[in-house]
């Protein structure tokens with residue numbers, strides 16, 4: 001067993017673009033880095049088309065999906081944009097601060113610009129500043145509302161979500 005031991009994890013979507021084409025992939029390996037400035041880290045294999053697009057533009061969006069989107073998220077995470085156009089899976093809307101679009105169906109979208117990259121083994125850690133974020137008030141009212149929104153999580157191979165009450 002390896003990274004599976006760190007699961008369950010949340011699942012996110014990474015939106016990227018080469019300036020013409022928009023692509024989306026699933027990503028579990030997303031981590032907060034700083035409050036001020038707001039920064040996040042994403043860990044992406046250099047084999048992904050997403051990686052190639054981020055290399056080109058230096059921008060991406062981290063979108064927060066809900067459990068009801070699990071089939072589309074699974075497709076985004078199992079098919080490469082190199083083999084199939086994934087741009088019709090979600091409804092894309094313009095972002096405020098980056099050229100890469102946000103996803104309308106997601107409860108939050110974090111618009112990111114790459115600050116630094118470092119290769120670790122078979123993946124690359126990408127540190128980015130969140131230039132702007134949009135979110136559904138209903139989902140983040142006084143913290144994440146697991147009693148209202150079924151945030152998407154992953155057990156390594158299977159979709160999951162949270163209990164709907166707090167402890």
Ligand SMILES: Cc1cc2nc3c(=O)[nH]c(=O)nc-3n(C[C@H](O)[C@H](O)[C@H](O)COP(=O)(O)O)c2cc1C
Nearest residue numbers: 025026027028029044045048049050077079080081
């Ligand atoms: C739930 C889930 C989470 C994933 N998390 C990551 C991740 O954090 N980093 C990564 O490089 N690949 C991750 N993947 C794999 C990519 O999403 C997958 O290889 C995708 O097809 C890449 O698409 P692209 O080539 O269009 O960029 C994940 C896949 C799934 C199903």
